Amino acid sequence: MEVYGSSGVSLREFGCEQSLLSRPDGSASFIQGDTSVLAGVYGPAEVKVSKEIYDRATLEVLMQPKVGLPSVRERSQEQCVRETCEASLLLSLHPRSSLTLILQVLHDDGSLLSCSLNAACMALMDAGLPMSCLFCGVTCAIDTEGRIITDPTAAQEKESRALMTFAIDSKEHRVLMSATKGSFSVNELQQCIAVSQSASEKIFQFYRDSVRRRYSKTL
Amino acid sequence: MRYKVKCVCDSFNPRKCLSFPLFLHTVRTAEPLEYHRSYLKENCRHDGRELSEFRTTTLNIGSISTADGSALVKLGNTTVICGIKAELANPTVEAPGKGYIVPNVDLPPLCSSRFRPGPPGEQAQAASQFIADVIESSEVIQTEDLCIDRGKLCWVLYCDLMCLDYDGNLLDACIIALLAALKNTKLPEVTINTETCSPEVNLEKRRELHVHKHPVGASFCIFDNSILIVDPMSEEESLCTAHLTVVTDEEERLCAVHKPGGTSLSGEKLQECITRAATRQREIQKLIDKVINSVKAAQ
Amino acid sequence: MPTDTKRVRGPEVSQSPSLFSCKPAAVLPPHGPRADGRQRDQVDVRPVFVRCGLVSQAKGSAYIEAGNTKLMSCVYGPRETERKDETDMKCGRLTTDMRFAPFSCPERGSWIQGSQDKDLSLMLHESLQPAVCLHKYPRSQIEVNVMVLENSGSVLAHAVTCASLALADAGIEMYDLVLGCSIRQDGSSHVVDPTYMEENSCGSVSSENQGGLTVAFLPSLNQISGLQSDGEMTEETLTAGVRTCIEGCYKLYPVIQQALAKAVRRAAAPPSES
Numbered sequence: 141m142e143v144y145g146s147s148g149v150s151l152r153e154f155g156c157e158q159s160l161l162s163r164p165d166g167s168a169s170f171i172q173g174d175t176s177v178l179a180g181v182y183g184p185a186e187v188k189v190s191k192e193i194y195d196r197a198t199l200e201v202l203m204q205p206k207v208g209l210p211s212v213r214e215r216s217q218e219q220c221v222r223e224t225c226e227a228s229l230l231l232s233l234h235p236r237s238s239l240t241l242i243l244q245v246l247h248d249d250g251s252l253l254s255c256s257l258n259a260a261c262m263a264l265m266d267a268g269l270p271m272s273c274l275f276c277g278v279t280c281a282i283d284t285e286g287r288i289i290t291d292p293t294a295a296q297e298k299e300s301r302a303l304m305t306f307a308i309d310s311k312e313h314r315v316l317m318s319a320t321k322g323s324f325s326v327n328e329l330q331q332c333i334a335v336s337q338s339a340s341e342k343i344f345q346f347y348r349d350s351v352r353r354r355y356s357k358t359l
Numbered sequence: 360m361r362y363k364v365k366c367v368c369d370s371f372n373p374r375k376c377l378s379f380p381l382f383l384h385t386v387r388t389a390e391p392l393e394y395h396r397s398y399l400k401e402n403c404r405h406d407g408r409e410l411s412e413f414r415t416t417t418l419n420i421g422s423i424s425t426a427d428g429s430a431l432v433k434l435g436n437t438t439v440i441c442g443i444k445a446e447l448a449n450p451t452v453e454a455p456g457k458g459y460i461v462p463n464v465d466l467p468p469l470c471s472s473r474f475r476p477g478p479p480g481e482q483a484q485a486a487s488q489f490i491a492d493v494i495e496s497s498e499v500i501q502t503e504d505l506c507i508d509r510g511k512l513c514w515v516l517y518c519d520l521m522c523l524d525y526d527g528n529l530l531d532a533c534i535i536a537l538l539a540a541l542k543n544t545k546l547p548e549v550t551i552n553t554e555t556c557s558p559e560v561n562l563e564k565r566r567e568l569h570v571h572k573h574p575v576g577a578s579f580c581i582f583d584n585s586i587l588i589v590d591p592m593s594e595e596e597s598l599c600t601a602h603l604t605v606v607t608d609e610e611e612r613l614c615a616v617h618k619p620g621g622t623s624l625s626g627e628k629l630q631e632c633i634t635r636a637a638t639r640q641r642e643i644q645k646l647i648d649k650v651i652n653s654v655k656a657a658q
Numbered sequence: 659m660p661t662d663t664k665r666v667r668g669p670e671v672s673q674s675p676s677l678f679s680c681k682p683a684a685v686l687p688p689h690g691p692r693a694d695g696r697q698r699d700q701v702d703v704r705p706v707f708v709r710c711g712l713v714s715q716a717k718g719s720a721y722i723e724a725g726n727t728k729l730m731s732c733v734y735g736p737r738e739t740e741r742k743d744e745t746d747m748k749c750g751r752l753t754t755d756m757r758f759a760p761f762s763c764p765e766r767g768s769w770i771q772g773s774q775d776k777d778l779s780l781m782l783h784e785s786l787q788p789a790v791c792l793h794k795y796p797r798s799q800i801e802v803n804v805m806v807l808e809n810s811g812s813v814l815a816h817a818v819t820c821a822s823l824a825l826a827d828a829g830i831e832m833y834d835l836v837l838g839c840s841i842r843q844d845g846s847s848h849v850v851d852p853t854y855m856e857e858n859s860c861g862s863v864s865s866e867n868q869g870g871l872t873v874a875f876l877p878s879l880n881q882i883s884g885l886q887s888d889g890e891m892t893e894e895t896l897t898a899g900v901r902t903c904i905e906g907c908y909k910l911y912p913v914i915q916q917a918l919a920k921a922v923r924r925a926a927a928p929p930s931e932s
Contacts, residue, residue: 212488216488314624323608333626436714459669515669559679
């Protein structure tokens with residue numbers, strides 16, 4: 141819907157709710173337009189001996205699709221989310237323990253990976269785990285005319301020529317994770333990164349607002 | 360004891376210690392990160408390579424006669440074999456004019472002690488998905504070419520990639536093996552019998568597959584959040600803080616910029632990687648063409 | 659059938675193009691020289707190419723190529739047993755895993771290990787175990803992995819040879835090498851080291867004396883560690899077959915010894931002056 145112009149980056153309306161589940165140590169749901177992901181974090185808890193790492197916590201990410209069993213695609217997305225979380229979490233503070241992050245897709249209407257990343261970050265924050273920085277996910281699509289669309293819907297994703305998802309960190313606004321589909325030029329890549337970086341500021345502002353809103357109630 | 364080794368490491372200079380192989384070995388086992396850092400400080404790596412140097416790549420094409428196309432790639436010690444088998448199937452209702460390409464990467468317990476027997480682990484699955492994405496993004500084969508009879512019959516290319524020796528940089532080796540095997544693949548001729556409506560296959564008469572693009576990958580590792588090295592070995596892979604794989608085709612278009620998390624990367628470093636990937640693409644395409652021509656000349 | 663969620667999935671069903679081949683498959687002649695020019699009824703094994711120590715990650719490895727049959731074997735260990743309940747205080751454990759690459763046979767195989775693979779793994783295990791000094795490795799396990807890259811007949815026989823070579827390359831203590839050889843009995847005649855076509859075709863009409871035989875043999879001890887036969891054979895044919903297989907093994911022996919000696923020489927090479 142929103143096309144990137146000179147005016148700035150536009151994202152679909154997004155919303156978030158933290159601590160909505162009672163059993164996990166931290167939970168969050170993140171909604172971007174019609175895409176919504178529910179995340180739950182367990183840990184730090186005891187770790188299986190076979191998965192124990194002596195100097196840091198073991199992070200496991202499980203992604204459940206809306207219907208059916210997780211397939212190879214989910215596994216590669218799990219890897220992306222896990223390694224992004226590993227980079228921002230201070231895992232060495234909890235050696236020989238386990239952290240489990242479960243992402244349940246509630247509805248997929250495009251930009252699923254970025255929505256999962258955002259939900260993951262909010263859930264980790266809710267669990268109160270020590271992190272070196274926050275991160276957010278932004279998806280950019282390049283349509284057939286070469287325009288960059290941020291936060292595309294499923295229909296826009298289908299029509300697009302290339303699709304890129306980046307995870308941006310909150311400290312230096314640099315790229316933590318990148319996953320792409322379709323072919324594109326170097327110039328287009330740099331443009332998309334720049335767009336994502338400016339979009340990330342909006343998301344980080346939203347993070348800040350939602351956390352402030354939440355704690356203003358409790359305090 | 361630990362402190363002792365630590366002290367040794369602080370003043371450890373690999374150039375001076377080359378004459379003490381046992382000492383080097385001890386440092387490598389006790390403090391692997393320090394060991395590698397000391398080399399990187401000197402702008403070289405423990406196997407004598409430069410930071411931006413790939414290991415020797417060798418290619419063997421068409422060695423498996425039971426497959427319709429095959430290739431064996433050695434990237435230093437890392438060995439990957441790709442065998443392509445073509446089978447006939449019905450196309451899907453959504454895409455009646457398209458065939459299938461089914462790539463799968465396997466890391467059997469044979470290739471390294473880190474892999475256990477049983478169904479593929481996360482790394483193998485992520486690699487399979489990555490290869491599938493590269494095939495789709497780069498359009499190396501157009502699935503329309505695999506259609507025999509629209510809506511009724513098409514080819515399925517099962518591209519089975521198997522690692523025989525795992526010493527890091529699996530993805531690069533897989534892409535080269537896949538590309539070379541696809542270039543080696545010859546599909547038998549199929550005609551549809553008009554009376555019985557059943558296909559007839561002439562196994563003797565075969566035609567080559569049309570390979571539209573030549574995607575080649577280049578993998579990088581980031582050491583200590585800043586030092587960039589190419590073509591990591593398995594030891595380096597396990598010590599580094601982030602991985603990055605860039606896939607480019609012959610028109611210097613990017614088919615994949617795959618960075619599954621890890622520490623952040625600046626724009627300049629990324630540009631450096633892309634430039635290196637483009638040169639790598641040219642080198643590998645030249646190598647594949649050379650090997651294919653020599654195979655043809657031998658026939 | 660449960661779907662495989664851990665691999666990229668293709669269409670539900672697909673068929674090999676050879677099923678629709680317009681020409682009938684060539685039938686091998688039951689008499690005269692064999693398709694590859696070797697002699698019938700003689701100990702005419704295919705020339706083998708053997709190499710040790712190809713896999714950098716493994717403790718020991720071997721690659722064998724006989725005709726078009728290509729096999730690779732890696733040995734890991736001795737290391738701590740994975741399952742604590744199976745730890746044997748007195749004796750080590752030998753585990754074998756034999757797999758076919760999906761593209762190794764004329765018909766594409768599945769990634770999932772079938773009953774044939776498991777059967778062959780077990781036979782490989784039984785053939786190798788008597789040769790390994792397992793009492794020297796208490797509480798540990800030695801893993802033998804065999805991968806068939808191309809199946810052109812006599813897979814089990816070559817797998818035994820290849821695996822024992824890999825064990826030797828890994829420096830595992832053994833009483834002797836284990837060599838494998840197989841024959842295919844077809845009526846009154848037999849073929850040694852049969853190819854895939856010869857294994858799966860039936861030339862003569864008579865149902866008597868049809869079968870295959872694989873022997874695992876310890877050459878310097880002159881003992882048989884494994885014997886596997888299928889089909890139906892008379893006692894005399896079987897004993898004659900075993901004798902032929904042993905002869906076949908002796909033909910293989912010098913090649914294997916040479917490969918091993920070469921590997922040892924390379925491993926123990928004097929340090930270069932550089």
